[in-house]
Amino acid sequence: MAHINENHLKLPGNYLFAEIAKRVNAYKSEHSDAKVIRLGIGDVTRPLAQVTIDAMHKAVDDMAHVETFKGYPEYEGYDFLIQKIIEVDYLKRGIKIGTDEVFVSDGAKSDTANIQELFGLDNLIAVTDPVYPVYVDSNVMAGRTGEYGTDGKWSKVVYMPCTAENNFVPALPKAKVDMIYLCFPNNPTGMTISKTELKKWVDYATENKSIILFDSAYEAYIHEDGVPHSIYEIEGAKEVAIEFRSFSKTAGFTGTRCAYCVIPKELNAYTATGEAHSLNRLWYRRQATKFNGVSYIVQRGAEAVYSEEGQKQIRETIEYYMTNARIIREGLVKLGLKVFGGVNAPYIWLKTPDGMGSWEFFNKLLNEANIVGTPGVGFGPSGEGYFRLTAFGSRESTEEAVERFGSRLNI
Numbered sequence: 001m002a003h004i005n006e007n008h009l010k011l012p013g014n015y016l017f018a019e020i021a022k023r024v025n026a027y028k029s030e031h032s033d034a035k036v037i038r039l040g041i042g043d044v045t046r047p048l049a050q051v052t053i054d055a056m057h058k059a060v061d062d063m064a065h066v067e068t069f070k071g072y073p074e075y076e077g078y079d080f081l082i083q084k085i086i087e088v089d090y091l092k093r094g095i096k097i098g099t100d101e102v103f104v105s106d107g108a109k110s111d112t113a114n115i116q117e118l119f120g121l122d123n124l125i126a127v128t129d130p131v132y133p134v135y136v137d138s139n140v141m142a143g144r145t146g147e148y149g150t151d152g153k154w155s156k157v158v159y160m161p162c163t164a165e166n167n168f169v170p171a172l173p174k175a176k177v178d179m180i181y182l183c184f185p186n187n188p189t190g191m192t193i194s195k196t197e198l199k200k201w202v203d204y205a206t207e208n209k210s211i212i213l214f215d216s217a218y219e220a221y222i223h224e225d226g227v228p229h230s231i232y233e234i235e236g237a238k239e240v241a242i243e244f245r246s247f248s249k250t251a252g253f254t255g256t257r258c259a260y261c262v263i264p265k266e267l268n269a270y271t272a273t274g275e276a277h278s279l280n281r282l283w284y285r286r287q288a289t290k291f292n293g294v295s296y297i298v299q300r301g302a303e304a305v306y307s308e309e310g311q312k313q314i315r316e317t318i319e320y321y322m323t324n325a326r327i328i329r330e331g332l333v334k335l336g337l338k339v340f341g342g343v344n345a346p347y348i349w350l351k352t353p354d355g356m357g358s359w360e361f362f363n364k365l366l367n368e369a370n371i372v373g374t375p376g377v378g379f380g381p382s383g384e385g386y387f388r389l390t391a392f393g394s395r396e397s398t399e400e401a402v403e404r405f406g407s408r409l410n411i
Helices: 008-012 016-030 048-061 079-093 106-120 134-144 195-208 279-290 296-305 308-336 360-369 393-405
Strands: 102-105 125-129 157-161 179-184 211-215 241-246 259-262 268-270 274-276 339-341 348-351 386-390
Touching: 008 134, 016 279, 016 360, 048 308, 079 102, 079 296, 079 339, 102 106, 106 134, 106 241, 106 259, 106 279, 106 348, 125 134, 134 195, 134 348, 179 195, 195 211, 268 279, 274 279, 296 308, 308 393, 360 386, 360 393
Parallel strands: 125 157, 125 179, 179 211, 211 241
Antiparallel strands: 102 259, 241 259, 268 274, 339 348, 348 386
16 A cells, blocks of 8 residues: 655645636636736746847757757756856855855755755744745645644744734744744845844854755845845855755746755754764755756856846846836835835735735735735735735736726725
8 A cells, every 4th residue: 555645635725826826717717808917926927038048049059969969967057057156146246155066956946845855854944924835835745844723833833923013024033943944035025134134043043053044036136235145145154054046037037947056065964963964965965866957958048147248138127027016016005005025026015905814805806906916824824914916017917907906996
């Protein structure tokens, strides 16, 4: 008799965005003439940069000739891409990263979900609340989170509320935790953390021999000075933190799939007897066993992003989305809604009007204005009463959505 991993049965309902798709499809089947504007899932809509397209076309041609054909890629990524990552993303900010500390992958979602495999099941995890669902769900599947309660919390997870009351900056855990998930600029709130606040987390992790899992997938959207783009800007972070980055939102690779994580060689975790082991080598071994790398064609496309012209072209796209964010933010503020984010991230986090529940507002917005957003409670208990909108739509749909908020909703 084949037994299943019963931890999978603990997951409540559908994955958040699958549930949203299910509800939207049901609505459209009953209202086929409705023009639905989707500002829910954080999927990009602008084309890839032309330099990326050109590089990928050339890479396809390379695959047609014996002299330039590529088979299996390197497990950690091709050197031509890793060198550019180090040069542009780190050295220009005064951060030294070794070529054997960068691991190219098919997405930050994959990396942030898979990284937990390196850690024992007795580790206590802490997450900001609200939080990107993958962090928690992947630990549920592993059997690290305990039982799911009626309050929407897992019994063995430490939740760190991020609400308007604390300016969306999490407080340090009162009890010792082992794995800490941080995401800044934050998904879903769109808010950031200062270097001073981030230093507190590095110091906490150093003192407690904890590991910070730092998701900086949206760092390219930072516009304000003084906001850290990398946790490695903080002294001591290389000894306690793994950083995850992605080309998905930075360069439009949601459908192309390319990302990377940085695991410094001085970063250790420990056996039950206190023996230190390098997470860098453990991750390399995991990737070599379970992952055959990102295709040559895609990595050449990613490399082109780092050219002078590539940086210019992706910046234009990022500014397009951030203009959308400004349009949404300013439009909703004029309507009297409490709005957060949208300055250093492509997400707008709003307080639902009249004390409405997150899913209640989802239904109201869909039925009355034909707009799809994401209920805040889907990101965690502290997201109840909040709602996320994305700036990844077209300019036309963004402007129309804001107009519908004012003309169709009774708020």
